[in-house]
Amino acid sequence: MGVREQGIVIRTLGSAYDVQGPDGVVRCVLRGRLRRQRDGPQRPVIGDHVEFERVSPREGAIVAILPRRTALVRREPLDPSRAHVLAANLDQIVAVFAAVPEPDLFQIDRYLAVxxxxxxxxxxxxxxMDLVEDRESFRARFAEYEALGYPVLYTSAVTGTGLEALRERLQGKITAFIGPSGAGKSSLLNALQPGLALKVGSINPRTGMGRHTTTHSELIPFDGGYLADTPGLRDIGVWGIPPEDLAVCFPEMRPYLGQCEFSxxxxxxxxxxxIRRAVARGKIRRRRYESYQRILIEQQVAWGGLHE
Structure with missing residues (x-):
């Protein structure tokens, strides 16, 4: 048995994985039980801390995945009983939405719940934001999220607006950029760190939706941390928690949990x-409560119709 070293998975390439080791990047394959379970829950993902053994100065084999601090999961659309881990050990996510056309607030609520x-x-x-005509009115529509404690940044990869504020939020963190296709995630990453040459997508004129541009998962070194560029996040959901715990994912509902007549x-x-009393009294925004109801229905379907 060779000497085991530790590193972080920074890129997945089919059956190969680039691991940032103590002295540079090592291209690794899987060994032992990890190889046999390559498509299972223990498949390495970007952000995983792993143990590996070298077979040459720049080649090796992953022999163990260390415990994950956090995991970002996506449910399988055709089989909601299965989940795929997309990234591990993240510190935060940046949910990116295009300001024009104006984003769907329910979709924002769903990503924040994730x-x-x-x-x-x-x-x-x-x-x-360079496409927004009345920026003051636009910002006012998203003040409710700031009141809930969510930082809201207004950016433009074209003009550079808001990039420094975003950069400050990313320093020293491992961050995943999520959001619908066409929101400009790759353009933002390129603007933040010129030279990445990430593929930038276009909008389908027939559907009005963006085309996927990321084909593999990667952690990009950035100012003491990493930026996660990950495909497959469009189907991300919150099905991994029981429906009765969904309210915990809405910060404004937490003060009322445990006060209902039925446990x-x-x-x-x-x-x-x-919570319904709080909605009636204006303590919880009715629009946010309606988002909660819609997400709960998604969960009930994913959990096999529980609580129908």
Whole structure:
């Protein structure tokens, strides 16, 4: 048995993995049980801390995955009983949305709930602000998120607006950029660190949706930390927690948890619901509560129709 070293997976390339070791990047394959479970839950992902053994100065084999501090998961659209870990040991996510056309607030709520479910700090980034005519009114529409404690940044990869504020948030952190296709994630990464030459997508004129541009997962070194550029995040969901725990993913609902008449309250039509009372009194925004209801329905379907 060779000498084991530790490193972090910075790139996945099919059956190969680039591991940042003590003295540079080592191209690794899987060994032993990891090789047999390559498509299972223990498949290495970017951000994983691993143990590896070298077979040459720049080649090696991953022999163990160290315990994960956090994991960002995506459910399988055709089989909601399965989950795929997309990135491990992240510190935060930046949810990027294009300012034009104006983003769907439910979609924003869903991505923020994903961050909460994965115990990750969430930063909301409204990109392509160069296309917004009335910026003051636009910002006012997103003040509710700032009131909930979510940092909201307004950026433009074209003009450079907001890039320094975003850069400060990224320093020394491992950050995943998530959000719908066409929001400008790759353009932002290129603007933050010129020379990356990431492929930039275009908008499909027929559907109005962006084309996927990232084909492999990668951690990009950035100012003492890493930026995660990861495909497959469009289907990300919060199905990994029980439906009865979804309210925890809405910060404004937390003060009322445990105050409902029934301990298993889902905060829908149950009598004596403290959250519904808070909505009626204006303590919780009705629009956010409606997002909660829609996400709960998604979870019930993913969990096989529980609590129907």
């Amino acid at each position: 961050a909460e479910a994965n115990h990750l700090l969430a930063i909301l980034c409204m990109n392509k 298993d309250c889902l905060h829908l039509e149950e009598p004596g619901c403290a």
